[in-house]
Amino acid sequence: MLKKGGGNIKLAFITSNQHKYFEARQVLSSWNIDLYMVDSVKLEVQDEEIENISRTAAIYAYNVLKKPLIVEDSGLFIEALNGFPGPFSSYAHKTIGNEGILRLLSGESNRKAYFKASVTCVCNEFVMTFNGLVYGTISMEPKGDKGFGFDPIFVPKGFDKTFSELGEDVKNKISHRSKAFTELAMWLSQSRNL
């Protein structure tokens, strides 16, 4: 059952990434949903679709924890690189990093990219997945000192600054993560009587 302490829904967020956790918490705070971070049971599977990765990891974690929970898988998809790093974003960031991505794009005029987040919630008998996307471009050089991961090289559409320069308040209004978690929150708030 979903635990409702003081009217709030409690959900475990299975992740090792504190940045993802804090961003998700901020989005969900206005929806009376309390997240707590569990950094232990995330199964990392390989798949070309991040939806499949988040669903498989969420079902695995639920079978271990037996508590209402969410898992988010996300990635940066770069058009000129045929979608790379996509589902391999975490590994690509740890290995070649932002500088490596910029090197792969050197001399490339097509800088289009998008971030995608896929959040799977397992609670009671439900397994629900919600996606969020934000479109933009890859900058010519890293800029800004806020955020994490590819934030210093991603310029969201309609802005002329990177996510790192814009900071969390702006990012959290438009990001792939905020869109996916808002969809989740809307579904949960309509499902209060489950």
Ligand code: ITT
């Ligand atoms: P968990 O699997 O433990 O949740 P993780 O960081 O490995 O943490 P992912 O497997 O979903 O998470 O990897 C997604 C990677 O994509 C992440 O490590 C970042 O490098 C990048 N990424 C995702 N969302 C991002 C964002 O909002 N800003 C910058 N980079 C992001």
